[in-house]
Amino acid sequence: MTSNVDAITESSGNDFKLLEAQNLQKYFPVNKGLIISRVTGHVKAVDGISFGLRPGSTLGLVGESGCGKSTTAKMLLMLEKPTSGSILFEGQDIYAATADVRRKYRGSVQAVFQDPWSSLNPRMKVKDLIAEPMVINWNISKNDIDKRVDMLLHSVGLNSYHKNLYPHEFSGGQRQRLAIARALSLNPSVIVLDEPVSALDVSIRAQIMNLLKDIQEEYNVSFLLIAHHLATVRYMCDEVAVMYLGQIVEFGNAKQLFDNPLHPYTKALMSAALPSHPDIESDEEIILSGEVPSPLNPPTGCRFHTRCPFAMAECSTKVPVETIVEDGHKVACHLF
Amino acid sequence: MSSIASDPVIKVEDLRTYFQTKWGTVKAVDGVNFEVNRGETLGIVGESGSGKSVTMLSLMRLVQSPPGKIVNGRIFLEGQDILELSEDEMSKIRGRKIGLILQYPMTSLNPVFTIGDQVMEAVRLHEPQPKKTAMQRVVDILRKVNIPAPESRVQDYPHQMSGGMRQRVVGAIGISAQPSVLIADEPTTSLDVTIQAQYLRLLREIQVEANLAMIFITHDFGIVAKMCDKVAVMYAGRIVEMGNVRDLFNHPSHPYTQALLDSVPRMEMDVDRLYSIEGQPPTLHDLPQGCPFAPRCQHVMDRCLSEYPDQFEISDQHTASCWRLI
Numbered sequence: 001m002t003s004n005v006d007a008i009t010e011s012s013g014n015d016f017k018l019l020e021a022q023n024l025q026k027y028f029p030v031n032k033g034l035i036i037s038r039v040t041g042h043v044k045a046v047d048g049i050s051f052g053l054r055p056g057s058t059l060g061l062v063g064e065s066g067c068g069k070s071t072t073a074k075m076l077l078m079l080e081k082p083t084s085g086s087i088l089f090e091g092q093d094i095y096a097a098t099a100d101v102r103r104k105y106r107g108s109v110q111a112v113f114q115d116p117w118s119s120l121n122p123r124m125k126v127k128d129l130i131a132e133p134m135v136i137n138w139n140i141s142k143n144d145i146d147k148r149v150d151m152l153l154h155s156v157g158l159n160s161y162h163k164n165l166y167p168h169e170f171s172g173g174q175r176q177r178l179a180i181a182r183a184l185s186l187n188p189s190v191i192v193l194d195e196p197v198s199a200l201d202v203s204i205r206a207q208i209m210n211l212l213k214d215i216q217e218e219y220n221v222s223f224l225l226i227a228h229h230l231a232t233v234r235y236m237c238d239e240v241a242v243m244y245l246g247q248i249v250e251f252g253n254a255k256q257l258f259d260n261p262l263h264p265y266t267k268a269l270m271s272a273a274l275p276s277h278p279d280i281e282s283d284e285e286i287i288l289s290g291e292v293p294s295p296l297n298p299p300t301g302c303r304f305h306t307r308c309p310f311a312m313a314e315c316s317t318k319v320p321v322e323t324i325v326e327d328g329h330k331v332a333c334h335l336f
Numbered sequence: 337m338s339s340i341a342s343d344p345v346i347k348v349e350d351l352r353t354y355f356q357t358k359w360g361t362v363k364a365v366d367g368v369n370f371e372v373n374r375g376e377t378l379g380i381v382g383e384s385g386s387g388k389s390v391t392m393l394s395l396m397r398l399v400q401s402p403p404g405k406i407v408n409g410r411i412f413l414e415g416q417d418i419l420e421l422s423e424d425e426m427s428k429i430r431g432r433k434i435g436l437i438l439q440y441p442m443t444s445l446n447p448v449f450t451i452g453d454q455v456m457e458a459v460r461l462h463e464p465q466p467k468k469t470a471m472q473r474v475v476d477i478l479r480k481v482n483i484p485a486p487e488s489r490v491q492d493y494p495h496q497m498s499g500g501m502r503q504r505v506v507g508a509i510g511i512s513a514q515p516s517v518l519i520a521d522e523p524t525t526s527l528d529v530t531i532q533a534q535y536l537r538l539l540r541e542i543q544v545e546a547n548l549a550m551i552f553i554t555h556d557f558g559i560v561a562k563m564c565d566k567v568a569v570m571y572a573g574r575i576v577e578m579g580n581v582r583d584l585f586n587h588p589s590h591p592y593t594q595a596l597l598d599s600v601p602r603m604e605m606d607v608d609r610l611y612s613i614e615g616q617p618p619t620l621h622d623l624p625q626g627c628p629f630a631p632r633c634q635h636v637m638d639r640c641l642s643e644y645p646d647q648f649e650i651s652d653q654h655t656a657s658c659w660r661l662i
């Protein structure tokens with residue numbers, strides 16, 4: 001791996017990647033047979049994806065269920081071990097690193113999940129929920145922890161009075177604020193946001209999205225946002241990766257990707273998204289037929305060719321390579 | 337059918353559904369009026385607790401009693417007040433004249449019966465007939481909702497189908513009895529975007545073909561923009577604004593509608609910062625006096641804190657309840 005060196009040399013330019021995924025793969029074995037169990041195949045949840053996360057910026061992963069976006073997040077959080085490929089944090093391969101480095105990494109990469117009703121332990125008071133990561137990871141006094149809990153509650157728009165309450169005493173939006181405060185407690189440099197607003201009421205979503213943006217500015221933290229709602233992704237993200245069946249089919253900055261989508265799948269996703277005004281009719285409505293094929297046995301060639309309205313002969317046999325179309329905008333499709 | 341078009345298929349007048357709870361009376365639906373014509377789609381938009389689902393349950397007369405009760409109002413279905421019907425008569429209307437599609441296809445299908453059995457049950461309930469001919473009809477209906485190879489799919493159990501297909505089966509049951517009104521309660525929230533687009537297109541086709549009156553219960557203005565002819569925005573048990581889709585999107589007149597529309601991010605353009613409505617939706621057993629939106633409203637006036645606003649007409653069939661419109 002020469003990338004160690006690359007990442008360090010890059011750090012001098014603006015292109016420094018805080019967190020980098022290189023050719024990540026995750027295959028889940030499928031077993032058959034109760035007593036004599038044998039592996040009959042693999043679910044290729046994530047199949048060779050690479051991307052980088054810049055400090056203080058937001059990368060969005062978009063795709064339908066089963067495209068591998070949550071598995072990718074789990075690998076970054078060290079909750080799943082990649083089958084192959086590497087994750088570099090500040091230039092260091094975390095899966096090859098010492099236990100000490102890995103412990104530090106786990107503290108630096110935190111998560112906020114979709115459903116704040118199940119991500120907060122109902123039997124813990126707010127102050128304990130938020131303090132727990134610090135109690136485990138940091139050797140600091142109770143008094144300091146207490147002060148920090150107050151500070152964190154303030155920065156998510158709650159106040160010290162909420163410290164002694166239990167999660168059920170909060171509304172959905174407030175709970176998501178608590179989850180954000182907890183994720184911030186260890187001063188992370190990356191937060192993985194897995195559908196952070198989709199379980200909330202419409203009038204609350206904007207509050208939380210704005211809060212996340214403010215926090216990014218204040219703490220200079222990078223976000224990896226997993227979402228299926230495209231408008232949310234455009235609002236929140238600097239860069240966007242579109243995933244289909246375990247692979248990234250298009251990557252670009254938010255403006256490039258939304259104003260000039262290139263991959264037929266990206267176009268289809270955008271055309272399927274609901275309009276924000278009844279007068280907006282997508283110019284070419286692409287409604288995909290069928291459903292996402294099984295990742296157990298993905299189509300050969302381009303994985304999208306079975307549903308692609310522009311499929312050509314070579315699409316079913318040849319795997320498309322990533323082409324750089326304009327600065328920072330990449331697409332994997334035979335049309336380009 | 338143009339002669340019937342002027343006659344609403346379903347007309348709701350001053351519907352009030354209250355619940356008795358230990359915190360007192362909860363006015364989940366408090367004076368709701370609307371009508372839907374043949375071939376027309378009404379969207380009822382609101383957040384959780386706004387009363388949109390209780391409105392739907394009241395239309396089906398499925399409000400659990402106690403603690404709930406429809407305390408006032410009339411619901412005319414093709415001219416007949418269904419609140420005056422006996423329970424037996426009502427059960428003949430449910431599913432036959434009013435079809436229902438619920439949110440979670442996994443919980444609205446029975447896991448231990450095949451798809452065929454479940455659609456057949458609905459078909460035979462509507463029109464008693466031998467299983468053989470009913471099965472033919474089931475296959476036809478499943479084909480209509482784009483289930484591939486319906487002849488063999490009828491033997492599948494729900495878990496053998498994907499979410500999108502299960503939702504289409506639920507849709508098939510909803511339309512099996514050829515109802516005149518179809519109520520869809522958040523029918524696509526658990527579906528992926530491309531599957532959602534397929535399903536919405538399917539519902540549209542079914543509606544056009546049968547000239548159905550449709551009611552969409554949703555929290556998503558995108559669904560409204562795509563599917564509906566008119567919209568009712570609900571807040572704390574009442575309709576705060578109602579109008580044709582274009583009127584409402586172009587001239588939102590209630591501060592709540594304006595705020596909601598401004599707080600939704602857009603896919604087709606960069607938005608620097610979204611407007612965010614501060615505060616929480618109110619709890620229904622402890623509503624403030626006056627307008628329930630007043631504590632979160634940017635334009636609140638003294639009068640808002642004491643009196644519930646009258647309904648004002650903005651343009652033809654476009655109304656809103658806000659004192660600013662006086």
